[in-house]
Amino acid sequence: MKVPLLDLKRQYKYIKNDILPDIGELMENQTFILGDQVGRFEQAVASYCNCEYCIGVASGTDALILALDEAGVKNGDEVITTPFTFFSSASSIARVGATPVFVDIDERTFNIDINKIHKKITDKTKAILPVHIFGQAADMDFILSLAKEYNLKVIEDAAQAIGTTYKGKKVGSLGNFGCLSFFPSKNLGAFGDGGMILTKTLGDYERLRAMRMHGETKKYHHNFIGYNSRLDAIQALVLSKKLKYLNNWHEMRREHAHRYNELFEKKELLEFVTPPYETTVSYHIYNQYTIKAKKRDELKQFLDENNIGNAIYYPLPLHLQNCFEYLGYKKGDLPIAEMVSKEVLSLPVFPELTEEEQNFVVDKIEEFYKGKI
Numbered sequence: 543m544k545v546p547l548l549d550l551k552r553q554y555k556y557i558k559n560d561i562l563p564d565i566g567e568l569m570e571n572q573t574f575i576l577g578d579q580v581g582r583f584e585q586a587v588a589s590y591c592n593c594e595y596c597i598g599v600a601s602g603t604d605a606l607i608l609a610l611d612e613a614g615v616k617n618g619d620e621v622i623t624t625p626f627t628f629f630s631s632a633s634s635i636a637r638v639g640a641t642p643v644f645v646d647i648d649e650r651t652f653n654i655d656i657n658k659i660h661k662k663i664t665d666k667t668k669a670i671l672p673v674h675i676f677g678q679a680a681d682m683d684f685i686l687s688l689a690k691e692y693n694l695k696v697i698e699d700a701a702q703a704i705g706t707t708y709k710g711k712k713v714g715s716l717g718n719f720g721c722l723s724f725f726p727s728k729n730l731g732a733f734g735d736g737g738m739i740l741t742k743t744l745g746d747y748e749r750l751r752a753m754r755m756h757g758e759t760k761k762y763h764h765n766f767i768g769y770n771s772r773l774d775a776i777q778a779l780v781l782s783k784k785l786k787y788l789n790n791w792h793e794m795r796r797e798h799a800h801r802y803n804e805l806f807e808k809k810e811l812l813e814f815v816t817p818p819y820e821t822t823v824s825y826h827i828y829n830q831y832t833i834k835a836k837k838r839d840e841l842k843q844f845l846d847e848n849n850i851g852n853a854i855y856y857p858l859p860l861h862l863q864n865c866f867e868y869l870g871y872k873k874g875d876l877p878i879a880e881m882v883s884k885e886v887l888s889l890p891v892f893p894e895l896t897e898e899e900q901n902f903v904v905d906k907i908e909e910f911y912k913g914k915i
């Protein structure tokens with residue numbers, strides 16, 4: 543048996559007939575940039591995330607860059623974030639000229655360790671950029687109260703967390719800005735790249751709408767220098783169709799996650815494998831099901847040899863990336879992130895994964911640790 547880490551073809555088969563006629567119509571109309579499709583999808587996400595305003599942009603990375611820009615983050619500023627995340631959580635900070643300041647993570651949730659943020663706040667700190675890693679919310683109450691005390695902006699990287707809740711509220715709607723990604727492997731994935739910024743104030747909304755269009759407020763009149771970063775109409779169409787299924791897909795991912803947990807326990811594998819920790823305050827959407835595994839690299843190789851999809855998110859924490867050498871971090875500076883990056887392994891958890899496939903994954907993990915059974 544071959545079990546993929548993610549199989550988007552299965553999802554497509556299921557929604558194909560719902561999507562293709564509308565794509566056909568769009569092709570007939572040849573209206574590709576912004577327009578009704580994007581406006582309607584922005585409203586749908588605003589309603590889904592319980593947030594006032596949404597602005598569709600070209601990617602999750604651009605969502606972060608434009609949000610940081612709109613937050614006034616610039617040269618010489620510092621922004622606090624986590625080293626255990628996808629690259630663009632930090633590259634976006636550097637891209638607007640500011641300095642990423644990395645704070646170590648919590649060993650159980652893999653999210654930023656709130657107890658270590660305070661020490662890193664300086665006169666130059668302008669914002670905090672928490673990431674809701676793998677689809678579970680960071681501890682927002684504490685982050686928001688710190689931000690209030692020190693007058694900092696909060697930009698949530700919710701790229702892996704559309705639909706995740708924190709104390710009943712959708713993430714992305716809690717800080718000044720929330721950033722979503724529609725990269726195909728996210729829980730809500732486009733047929734290509736896409737992203738969205740969530741915000742609460744009309745001023746930010748209007749400026750961000752201009753910002754994604756070269757800072758244009760009236761055709762060929764530019765009040766400021768913006769970007770060319772728009773969500774394509776075709777992606778908005780695809781995403782609008784998929785949004786109807788999203789809650790159901792979240793639930794299926796959660797069922798798979800909880801079933802893995804039970805199987806690992808039943809098969810007495812918990813001394814080798816630590817399932818992901820779920821907090822009581824977040825609805826976890828399991829963009830990734832990420833275990834900590836003894837002899838991780840050997841397990842990975844064994845799964846590879848047995849055609850079981852898996853991946854290491856993330857093998858090298860961002861403070862140790864070559865491109866951030868200029869920041870002056872060295873090995874040992876953020877020990878939890880460094881340790882975790884040697885232990886984590888993500889397993890297939892996509893909605894359409896079958897019970898048979900899941901059993902096979904766990905059986906092979908059992909075989910690896912206990913030998914043939």
Ligand SMILES: *Cc1c(COP(=O)(O)O)cnc(C)c1O
Binds near residue numbers: 627722735
């Ligand atoms: C995917 C992702 C991004 C970037 O999104 P793109 O749409 O690929 O640009 C940013 N942050 C996190 C945590 C992500 O997982």
